[in-house]
Amino acid sequence: MQNKIFALQELSKNLWWSWDTEAKQIFEELSPLLWERNNHNPIDLLHQISDNELLARSNSKFGEKIDRAYARFQAYLTEKNTWAANNTPELVKNPVAYFSAEFGIHESMRIYSGGLGVLAGDHLKSASDLGINFIGITLFYREGYFRQHLNHDGWQIEDYPLQHPENLPLEKVTNPDGGDLIISVNIAQSDVFAQVWKLKVGRATLYLLDSNTMANESHYRDICCRVYGGDQNMRINQEILLGIGGVKLLSQLGIKPTVYHMNEGHSAFLTLELLAKELASGVSEKEAIENVRSQCVFTTHTPVPAGHDRFSRDMMHYTFDKYLANSGMSFDNMMLLGSEDKKNIHGLFTMTVLALNLSRSANGVSKLHGEVSRTMWQHLFPTNTVNEVPIGHITNGVHTSTWACGYTESFWRNFTENIDDMTLTQEATEAVLAQITDEDLWSLRYNLKRHLFDFIDKYLANQLFHQHQHLSLYQNDYFSIQSVNNTLSADVLTIGFARRFATYKRAPLIFRDLERLNRIINHPSRPLQIVFAGKAHPHDDAGKDYIRQIVDHARRPQFAGKVIFLENYNLGVAKRMVSGVDVWLNTPVRPMEASGTSGEKNVLHGGLNFSVLDGWWPEAYNGENGFSIGNGESFENHEEQDSFDAEQMYAALETQIIPAFYDRNENNIPVQWIKKIRNAIATIAPEYNTHRMVRDYATRYYVKH
Numbered sequence: 149m150q151n152k153i154f155a156l157q158e159l160s161k162n163l164w165w166s167w168d169t170e171a172k173q174i175f176e177e178l179s180p181l182l183w184e185r186n187n188h189n190p191i192d193l194l195h196q197i198s199d200n201e202l203l204a205r206s207n208s209k210f211g212e213k214i215d216r217a218y219a220r221f222q223a224y225l226t227e228k229n230t231w232a233a234n235n236t237p238e239l240v241k242n243p244v245a246y247f248s249a250e251f252g253i254h255e256s257m258r259i260y261s262g263g264l265g266v267l268a269g270d271h272l273k274s275a276s277d278l279g280i281n282f283i284g285i286t287l288f289y290r291e292g293y294f295r296q297h298l299n300h301d302g303w304q305i306e307d308y309p310l311q312h313p314e315n316l317p318l319e320k321v322t323n324p325d326g327g328d329l330i331i332s333v334n335i336a337q338s339d340v341f342a343q344v345w346k347l348k349v350g351r352a353t354l355y356l357l358d359s360n361t362m363a364n365e366s367h368y369r370d371i372c373c374r375v376y377g378g379d380q381n382m383r384i385n386q387e388i389l390l391g392i393g394g395v396k397l398l399s400q401l402g403i404k405p406t407v408y409h410m411n412e413g414h415s416a417f418l419t420l421e422l423l424a425k426e427l428a429s430g431v432s433e434k435e436a437i438e439n440v441r442s443q444c445v446f447t448t449h450t451p452v453p454a455g456h457d458r459f460s461r462d463m464m465h466y467t468f469d470k471y472l473a474n475s476g477m478s479f480d481n482m483m484l485l486g487s488e489d490k491k492n493i494h495g496l497f498t499m500t501v502l503a504l505n506l507s508r509s510a511n512g513v514s515k516l517h518g519e520v521s522r523t524m525w526q527h528l529f530p531t532n533t534v535n536e537v538p539i540g541h542i543t544n545g546v547h548t549s550t551w552a553c554g555y556t557e558s559f560w561r562n563f564t565e566n567i568d569d570m571t572l573t574q575e576a577t578e579a580v581l582a583q584i585t586d587e588d589l590w591s592l593r594y595n596l597k598r599h600l601f602d603f604i605d606k607y608l609a610n611q612l613f614h615q616h617q618h619l620s621l622y623q624n625d626y627f628s629i630q631s632v633n634n635t636l637s638a639d640v641l642t643i644g645f646a647r648r649f650a651t652y653k654r655a656p657l658i659f660r661d662l663e664r665l666n667r668i669i670n671h672p673s674r675p676l677q678i679v680f681a682g683k684a685h686p687h688d689d690a691g692k693d694y695i696r697q698i699v700d701h702a703r704r705p706q707f708a709g710k711v712i713f714l715e716n717y718n719l720g721v722a723k724r725m726v727s728g729v730d731v732w733l734n735t736p737v738r739p740m741e742a743s744g745t746s747g748e749k750n751v752l753h754g755g756l757n758f759s760v761l762d763g764w765w766p767e768a769y770n771g772e773n774g775f776s777i778g779n780g781e782s783f784e785n786h787e788e789q790d791s792f793d794a795e796q797m798y799a800a801l802e803t804q805i806i807p808a809f810y811d812r813n814e815n816n817i818p819v820q821w822i823k824k825i826r827n828a829i830a831t832i833a834p835e836y837n838t839h840r841m842v843r844d845y846a847t848r849y850y851v852k853h
């Protein structure tokens with residue numbers, strides 16, 4: 149019996165449980181209330197349940213579940229017959245070191261802000277599943293990214309609850325003598341120290357550097373306070389700790405990566421530390437650069453010039469002079485590596501340029517983004533035509549078993565052994581779909597919508613209570629807002645829109661013509677409802693104003709109860725939303741969405757995408773597997789673009805989406821709709837997942853050619 153407690157504890161310490169449905173259900177079953185209350189954190193949960201209770205309860209069928217999950221976990225960890233063993237054996241021997249400023253692995257580890265982090269988390273999980281020897285490097289942010297509340301005016305309020313390592317599956321990394329392993333990096337005139345935490349994610353390991361130790365002055369402790377918090381100075385300090393600190397950590401652990409993968413330019417300073425090591429070994433600067441290039445690959449994620457990190461020459465001087473004194477490199481030569489214009493090293497230092505200069509290969513994250521990136525960086529390669537600029541693309545995907553909710557997972561398991569079977573080939577997926585009736589798929593949709601609406605009902609009650617608890621009970625709007633509860637209907641076509649509220653994503657676009665939207669939403673027989681969620685960056689007042697606008701609209705009498713805004717978008721809320729809604733709306737200004745991944749999460753739940761032809765969508769959309777907004781038309785003028793796209797959106801809703809959803813056969817089945825769902829599953833699931841994506845990285849970029 150005692151060993152069942154041990155098994156539970158072992159399961160809680162490796163985030164493998166987060167993509168194993170049964171393991172997750174074990175924790176939830178222990179106490180559904182505590183599970184919800186502590187953000188689905190099993191370590192926290194186990195702290196609150198006594199051994200007596202655990203012992204007594206595992207003496208039953210429940211104990212068998214624990215045994216089964218634990219056995220599966222052990223088998224997973226020790227499996228030798230993996231994809232990597234059979235296809236890229238050199239990636240089993242030495243690890244890939246993957247550096248990212250954020251990792252979105254599970255909502256209980258708040259060390260991510262948005263899509264970049266979620267992608268890194270899904271990459272880590274797929275690398276583990278495929279058997280690649282894989283190490284992630286990041287920072288441990290004590291306050292993480294903020295928790296979002298809305299005040300009664302619909303204005304975003306940020307709060308930063310502390311994350312305590314003892315409530316997380318983190319283990320302190322120690323030296324052989326048992327003392328804490330400490331690394332140090334040079335920043336400006338100081339030595340900054342970091343302790344290190346280790347997080348197990350399946351077979352992969354994530355190391356988190358943490359400057360929050362008493363050895364540091366307080367402003368250096370704050371480097372590991374918030375994800376993308378602070379000013380430029382904070383940013384450069386975070387990037388030094390991540391890049392240079394990360395390489396130092398690997399050396400100290402005696403780990404020799406076969407390749408360093410920079411996920412976005414934030415970690416590109418790692419190349420400076422690799423250069424310093426090469427130079428210390430006595431090679432020439434030219435050779436040192438070649439040697440470093442041969443070890444690094446780089447993924448760029450930002451199609452907008454302003455989105456790339458740039459530091460002033462003064463800041464570089466201030467921050468790096470002491471470091472350079474011991475590195476064998478001159479300041480000007482360093483500036484040359486990060487200058488957009490090789491003839492002018494007195495301008496800004498650009499992290500993307502450093503990464504491009506010191507990588508053996510580079511890629512964007514969708515076909516379109518690859519093209520945009522080649523154009524954007526052509527000036528760095530003056531002798532190349534745009535097509536010859538050495539930036540390729542690997543389109544982003546999602547980790548299928550992470551994004552399948554329990555209900556969806558068990559649905560597919562009625563027809564195939566493992567939900568990953570749906571990600572292999574279009575033929576295999578079509579073979580599974582052939583066994584499934586339209587009625588099966590339609591009941592899946594109803595079930596998932598019911599799950600989402602039950603969740604929203606509880607969630608919203610809580611949200612509104614906090615939003616209005618300081619208002620007088622006698623104020624009218626308190627009552628009108630309370631009555632919003634429980635009005636979403638599972639019969640009604642439901643659109644979801646959830647993402648970071650960066651303004652280019654244009655969250656309020658659908659409200660451009662309120663009269664027309666009113667007619668659509670309140671159609672007597674074919675109505676529509678919309679669920680929104682999303683955070684604006686704390687410094688982005690324009691993004692916060694978008695949230696306020698939507699909350700305002702949601703309170704108009706004609707939209708109340710039909711337009712909903714859920715606060716605190718995170719991985720958990722995302723999973724609920726992508727599984728429940730019928731249509732996933734995406735309205736970026738093309739081509740500003742490098743890839744986007746949230747729309748890829750809804751596919752196995754029977755959701756359909758409705759998106760501007762941007763990011764991954766122009767590759768995936770075939771006319772029958774979802775809906776497009778426009779045809780990729782671009783206008784110089786913002787107003788014109790918004791009007792055009794809004795018009796296209798309303799027209800597609802009125803003439804394609806709403807009829808396809810509400811036209812029913814004699815058994816009340818929307819035949820056209822289900823046909824699109826089948827097409828989406830067959831064409832999207834096998835391609836837009838991180839197993840395919842990581843296999844592409846492994847064979848094209850990680851293996852040396």
Ligand SMILES: *Cc1c(COP(=O)(O)O)cnc(C)c1O
Pocket residue numbers: 261262263264266646647648717718719722723743744745746747
């Ligand atoms: C998937 C996801 C994202 C990325 O979505 P986009 O399509 O890039 O907007 C961001 N945040 C969360 C919480 C997610 O789950």
